[in-house]
Amino acid sequence: MNNKFSPQNFFDLSAISFADIFENIENVWEVIPKIKTYAESKSSGKPLIGKGTIIKENVVIEGPCIIGDNCIIGPNAYFREGVIIGDNVRIGSSVEIKNSIVMNNSSIPHLNYVGDSIIGLNVLLGGGTLCANFRFDEKNITVKVDDKKYDTGLMKFGAVIGDGCKTAAGAVLNPGTLLGKQCVVFPQTKVFGYYAEKTTIK
Secondary structure, three states: OOHHHOHHHOOOHHHOOOHHHHOOOOOHHHHHHHHHHHHHHHHOOOOEEOOOOEEOOOOEEOOOEEEOOOOEEOOOOEEEEEEEEOOOOEEEEOOEEEEEEEOOOOEEEEOOEEEOOEEOOOOEEOOOOEEOOEOOOOOOOEEEEOOEEEEOOOOEOOEEEOOOOEEOOOOEEOOOEEEOOOOEEOOOOEEOOEEOOOOEEO
16 A cells, blocks of 8 residues: 555654554554454553543443543533543534544534544644545445545544544545645645645645
């Protein structure tokens, strides 16, 4: 596979405490099936909550979960099937996260769905941004680069969002979306495929 898909092209792995999950990973989406098992191994199957983290009312955590230090998890958030959250992360009201990683200093403020995805450092997802993770035709998720498609072998895979990216309100990242570092997605934009770093998507 093309090395443009290596995790290092999307994230500064030296900044996170769980970088070992990316060891021996050639294509970044290969981490997705490892998230739940990794979280289980580190947390003994129970939620592992870091120092200074605030969990507000009506938060539901199902399955293994790791939440770092100094995070705020807003009311009615819902974590499913294995979630890894870094330090200084803000998860807002009524956000649902399933089998995903959210790295340090990122913000997912309200009414978001993040499924089978990897969110980098210092990322801001605008209100209502969705990371869809399942094709309507139930086929494997592919990643499209120009006119070529790469089969990930996964039926559930949302998005990879590189460090410093921002999405505006109502953006929809379709299954198999890869955003390089510091991309910007405009409001209500439907996003497909791979984008190099610092791309503006309208």
